[in-house]
Amino acid sequence: MVGTFFAPPSEITRDTWAAGVTTVIDMGHWWTVITALGIPWDPFQLVWGVLASLVLLGVAERMLGRVRLVAVFLVTGLLGVGLGVLVQWIGSLAGEWWADGTSYDLTMDPLTPIVGALVASTAVMGPLWRRRIRLVVFGLLIMFALYVGDTSTVYRLIAGVSGLVLGHLLSGRSRRITWLKSSFGEVRVLVATIVVIVAIGPLVSLLDPNGSGAFGLAGSFYGDIFPTAADIEELCSTATSTVCDDVTRLAQLGGVGPVVQTFVPLALLLLAAWGLRRGRRFALWLGIATNLAQIVLAFVFLGLVASFIPEDTDTSALGAIDIGEYIVWAGSTVAVPAAVAVLLFVQRRRFALKAPREAVIRFAVTVAAGFAVLALVYSIAGAFVIGSYLPQGTTVVELVLDLPRRFLPVTIIGVTGDALVPPAGVALVLFQWIGPAFWIVFTVAAFQLLQADEQSVSVGDHQRIRALLRRGGGGTLGWMTTWPGNVYWFNQAGDAAVAYRVINGVAITMSDPVCLPGTERDVVRDFAAFCDAHSWIPVFYSVHDQFLPVFDEMEWQHMSVGEETLMHPQTLEMTGKAWQNVRSSLNRGVREGMTTLWTTYDELSRPYVAQINAISEAWVSEKELPEMGFTLGALEEIKDPDVALMLALDSEGRIAAVTSWLPMYRDGIAVGYTLDFMRRADESMGGTMEFLIASAALHMKELGVEVLSLSGAPLAQAPLPKGAEAPAPTVMTELSEFLAKTLEPAYGFSSLFKFKAKFNPTYSTIHMAYPDPLALPTIGGAIGKAYLPSMSAKEAVSLVRTLVR
Structure with a gap:
């Protein structure tokens, strides 16, 4: 253990304590299936193992109890490593390319049983947490297994599946597995999580270029993809002139700006995921368009990779394993974004929130103006040095026609004709940076568009709310609903209403709902469904005791926020x-x-x-x-x-x-x-x-x-009261x-x-009632902004000074 903290384990340590095909099968060291669960491989794993033990095992112990946790920890760990070694061994005997390539890998990984125990504990959690934790855990496990693909990641995935089965058996529930229905808001959370995981998967493979994951090729789309002078010289000495020209043309497009531009799809997918969480229709189409664009990028890029193979190469010599690997890689770069695009399209009715017309116009004008200004500045700068462009003889007309390619991914530009490269100077800086600059403008404008909400009071709403208040309902604080800043939801019958204001995605109500006695349950549920459809977190603020049974029935949390006298x-x-x-x-x-x-x-x-x-x-x-x-x-x-x-x-x-x-x-x-x-x-x-x-x-x-x-x-x-215990x-x-x-x-x-x-x-x-404890920081910030909507910097300093006296 001490040795692993200061340095990677020695060969003797690995052969004695690490698990893998070579130690368990070839050497007969069966005990390594157990010892690999308790010894970290390196300092990084040691730190993460300690943190995971404190946090994740703490959660699992609370749900399972100490005795069951120990049993589940050992069983899922042994199954993860034991079955993983067995699968690798059988696969290597059969000539399967992944198993054969990783059969010499060894692992010591305490995270394997920790993951298994956490997944098993979800079986006794409530539906909300069970679904969320499983989605995130398995999403990450599958992502690392596919994009990194080393031995540890596969063992963890097997341990997670084992924990899923074991937890189901321990929970005492019906053996029949049922599919739980999800609210609109929960579906949005789950879909957004999937988009995030798929978006960062290629980045993970980029950070680990030596991984064995089936989807590892996707990481090749990001980062510095440009060949160096040495690469060009080596390739051109053996490849055909066509291949040499393609690589030389690609090298001319290099620079920091183009490298930054390769990460545009990742940024757009993360932005789309954020908007999907809020139920926005624009985020839906942004996510679909970005994934489809990645499919086009994959076809072009893989075509470029294929073109690097000399025409006189004997492809039969590649072997079945290499061809199968290439097919898997090629399919993964197309299948994954295609699957996400299909998922988004199928779930499109969950993302129906449109931005106000003014926000759409502002977005369109900003993007169009940004494109026009950047294109004009580059064209003018390029026209002054047009005689120095490569290839020689480039005209201003060709420069203008080439402009759209400055905003496209460089992997596409490199195989769509001659690259018009300016000489060093201002024109070269603009050549490299107008693309990233445009996408920064697009991203900021899209972020603002996704934030825009339609918050306005319809004509006659003030009269309607006053009429309902005069009839009765709303409680002692009900008249506050007439104050400026509130907007109104009315039920379908028009005989009940809720005043609220949306701040940072939180719909905060003011006082009790305005409704007749006996209708509280329906009104609360209908308003919560309305907020769910708009991807808002509903928070009932300043409500009285008669509403608490409704929130208890809905399994919401509630807390006291004050006392009315x-x-x-x-x-x-x-x-x-x-x-x-x-x-x-x-x-x-x-x-x-x-x-x-x-x-x-x-x-x-x-x-x-x-x-x-x-x-x-x-x-x-x-x-x-x-x-x-x-x-x-x-x-x-x-x-x-x-x-x-x-x-x-x-x-x-x-x-x-x-x-x-x-x-x-x-x-x-x-x-x-x-x-x-x-x-x-x-x-x-x-x-x-x-x-x-x-x-x-x-x-x-x-x-x-x-x-x-x-x-x-x-x-x-x-x-x-006197004598009462707190x-x-x-x-x-x-x-x-x-x-x-x-x-x-x-x-x-x-x-x-x-x-x-x-x-x-x-x-x-x-009281204050809310559906999701995880949202408390957001709720607290929204309520603070509701009470102090116009706090200036000077007033903020005064507040802090007062608090620290």
Whole structure:
């Protein structure tokens, strides 16, 4: 083991501990099938073996338990190595080219049993993780086996298959294998993963040029494919003049820029995979077109390779193995991209999202302009030195007609006629780089096109959502759905709606869905299906307890994101010691001549509007930090004619404080109000806000209001009843507590929660529900951007400074 850390194993070590046909079959060292599972070959394998043991075996142990993990680890490892050696031995006896070529290879690879154990553990996972892990693991295993093809990669693949079978037997499920249906979003994830794996496969073979993989030739399309002067001299000394001319022409196209251009198909496939994950139609056709282009490239390139064989060569001398190998290589470079193109075409209905018309026009103009500018600059530069071009006698017309080839893969250019090569200088730099420059422009423009979403409110949507809210539904936070920035989904019947906004592919809802009691399940599921069809991650934010059974039924995750504080005006009695502070503020306000005014923004006089604007601007200007939005209203939101205002006026009739109250309707009657906007003048008396909220509660009692909500307190936790034990902490609760403590110096969420506790409220937890735990980082970023959509660099620095004090 120590020797393998500092240097590759010696010959004696390999013969004693490594597994392969020569050690197991020829030497009879049967124990190497076992020892090869625990000894790494080199430092690289040692590091990866330790990391894989900690991460992958940790996952497998959690799913299988320690005892079953050890058994599965040994069985899959022994099957992987043992069956692999047996297959190689039989294949080499039969003259099969891969087995014969690798029969002398030896391996020591702890990753083999680790892979087998991980695959076996997926049998007891849920459908989502089982499908994802199997696809990624087997995709990588098959990719390495086909594109690299050394002994270890094949042994790992056999161990993975063994783990699949063993896991199925251990799971206790029905022996009948069933095909699990996938949502649109999951199909997109799986298809995108396949495209990524197929795209990077040739790159893997390029990094290991000595591999024995059947698909290894595909790596020849990338990198420095240009022959050197020595290669040309050696080839031209024996080959025909036609072959020599082809190679010489190809060498003239060399340079850093053309080498970069060989990786364009890889970049386009990765871009297509990213767009496929988002369900975009443009990504579908980009993926199909790129794979078809690779097929054309393969035919041309293989034709070029074939042309290197001299005409007088006796092909019968190549032997059946070499011909079979060439057929496999040639077929792989065509069959794989063809299969991916067919897969994309068959699944095209899953990728129906089109970009807005404006985004398509912007993309087309950008690409066309980029092509035109680059072509014009090169043509002008080339025209000045046209007399120095090779071959001699090149004309400007020929230069212009040659332009399209500057943007094509160089393997095609090299066999489509004489290459027009400029002399050293500006023209040569442009000759080598206008192709890569164009594809960079194309890639950036395509990325922007794939990001473009149609996010607009249809005519009449605002009226429809208000009508539904007046009927009932949406909860105490429902009126926030009318705020700017939200777009609306309505169910087919038109009697339910969800307000949401899409940020970075996450559809964040605001408040409970606006629906009648008893329809929650259908509304949540229909909206989730709508998001799935648009390749968005649905996140129900600020929803109440009555929706949790629906999310549990859907096997979603949910967590608390705050506590809503509620008062009940019809039973409100401000008596007892608990109300002493509030009563003191009320009495002091009365003594100082303060009065209140229940009104709306439209009913305010101009002086009052000016005072409210001044108070709000003074409050904002005092803070270095950005004003938050999303579920926290600002000055614009109080202008809604349905939103009530409660003003505190001092003895001189000036506004000392202002609050806004969002209505909650039932059958057209306001039965509840939710506190939103709160601002207090600097010179107002201490306790003014307590005076104002208490006065509002008493006024609502007179109006017959049933529920008064002081709104939610983000990241807050309701106090536990006396004698109650705190629930066991989880990763999410610990994260929430950390965020609450971190953000407290900046935004005072805890202080706000304690202020509201003065009014002796009851508590109602508000939750966030989401389908995929892996998406939590993306969800967190989207919610942060929703709350702080316009944070400037200066405000970001201020926020960080505040947090680290």
